[in-house]
Amino acid sequence: MRRGLLTAALATPAVAAQPWPRVAPDQAGFAPDLAERLDHGIRSGLLRGLHGVLLAREGRILLERYDDGPDEEWGRPLGQVAMGPETLHDLRSVTKSVVGLLYGIALARGQVPPPEAPLYAQFPEYPDLAADPARAGMRVEHALSMTMGLRWDESVPYLDARNSEIAMEQAPDRRRYVLEQPMVTPPGARWTYSGGATALLGRLITRGSGQTLPDYAREVLFGPLGITRFAWQGRDPGEESAASGLRLTLRDLARIGELVRQGGVAEGRQLVPAEWIAASTRPVIATGDGLQYGRHWFLGRDAPGAGPPQPWIGGFGNGGQRLWVMPAAGLTLAIFAGRYNAPDGWISPTRVWREIVLPNLRP
Template identity: 65%
Template sequence: MTDDWASLPPQDAGFAADLGDKLDAGVRSGLLRHLHAVLVARSGRIVLERYFAGQDESWGRPLGRVAFDAATLHDIRSVTKSVVGLLYGIALDRGLVPPPEAPLLASFPDLADLATDPRRSRLTVAHALTMTMGLAWDEQRPYTDPLNSEIAMEAAPDRTRFALDRPIVAAPGLRWIYSGGAVALLGSLIARGAGTILPDFARAALFEPMGIRTFEWARGRDGIASAASGLRLRPRDLLRLGRMVLDGGRWNGRAIVPADWIAASRTPAVPTGDGLHYSRLWYIGDAPVPAFAGPQAWMAGFGNGGQRLWVMPGADLTVVTLSGRYNAPDAAVTPTRVWREIVLANLDRP
């Protein structure tokens, strides 16, 4: 595949010919709200690409009404976590970071006092990669609330200490607790091992080899890039990352992320409690597809406001939705409807 995406009529890719019309009708009817972009690719070609206009923001900073197109950068919020998962796999392959089974606190000698707690000393890198550290973390609060744990971490003088000294609420490995703090620790390990800041490592190791030349990465008050939610990408570049994952870590025949890391990321490690699973900063589930005899497995990155990157290997399918429904409890409704009722429901053949 070249840097430029080729297009294919929906019917030639196994979709209903009126796929785009159905999306447009959903938007006009008000059933699909706050969308900024929808992209669908199958077999490496774009079969649907729509852009809209709407209110947007950049990591909480209002941008006003934006008319989106293929060149517009967009917050991907917590899909950033899934990108950091890919970066950790690259860094591990290069010998820059400790393996999943390594003790987590051993990599932070400046926090040696925390390792004196035998319960905390049991933490491993794998517990951070699967968000099973068993430490208290509350991102159920709105991200406008200073008591939200990610917001509190960004305000703390030392984000790594903040993430690691939370109260222990479960034994490591037993309970999934959504945690931007876990990802901040992984981002710190990558930056320390690479000897550079996280965005620069991402540029050299992941983005430039894939032809992704434009991105932004928001930084906290301490100047450190937010590994949990700070990345801004163009829609097609997010789709590009999904296609690379679908292809087992390869782009244009070049190995970008080790295949075994991608395979492990696709393998459920821990239930999230809502019917999904999680592994190496990716959500994992399955969904019925009319064109197939049974449900098809998918993996995805989810982000605040309706940001989604879906990858369904069995259907050779990659889908991106970008939206402006930040901090709203119903933000997942529209991207989920696009995924299930527009994309999967209109896939007519394997």
């Protein structure tokens, strides 16, 4: 097996989180009443269920707001929660994008197989599945881009046992559940949103590193970024959900966005190989709703201010959890919300991005 094709990341000891510098919106190229516009949207009812909004430009915070509301912890109701800078919040499927970063770090360290490696060969505990010639063409790359070609359906609510991620979590063997699903398209032919793909990547990371996902993330990513408080939920200790289990503060989610915006660099240190960030944010396949997908990141284009459309990188999660990064404009927008399993949960965070942030960026 060929490993470590990327340049190894620099040694990354844990550091104290650097304080976020702040600047008034009009000093960062925005309309001065940006906060008032957000407040008006919330009071009018157009923006519903928001728990936190943090907008940064070139690493400086120009808008940060928290609103109390009912919340959950990986599906467990928490009741009314007082939100603030120190409040941990579900990322839900934004967790997938963080796991994508961890895979790039692990690859640089020679701990996981490269994208071109055969996927089923990495799971020799299932020889019956690996022997199926129809699955022989599946590569790790197909898990990274969610193009494995396996039957998978997360379109039904996550409260429904027919949802494939829920069925996976309830299965006696989660990896077998994913890998034994019927082939419905050739690998690489179609994008299918799949928490199962992320579960396989998480297993490769834990097997190669000999650590749990929380311990590995703490060592190679969170500690070096100054992230000291987080939680990672899962069915059992050591079986944390790679697809949806991570909880961070809003500022720390924004730190992840800033890391991506700067090509894997934080405080002058290359935490994630630049080659991996570039490959992860390069379009691989269309998602079918006007967006593209890379390696565990959504990709799109929107127009900031009166300028031409610029590419953005996004992590999306159930309930309205969002992370948008627009490198050309220097923007990072992190949003927490509590509209879990609501079909319209995507609307409010998208309005913040497209109707408040981007139109009010001055050319």
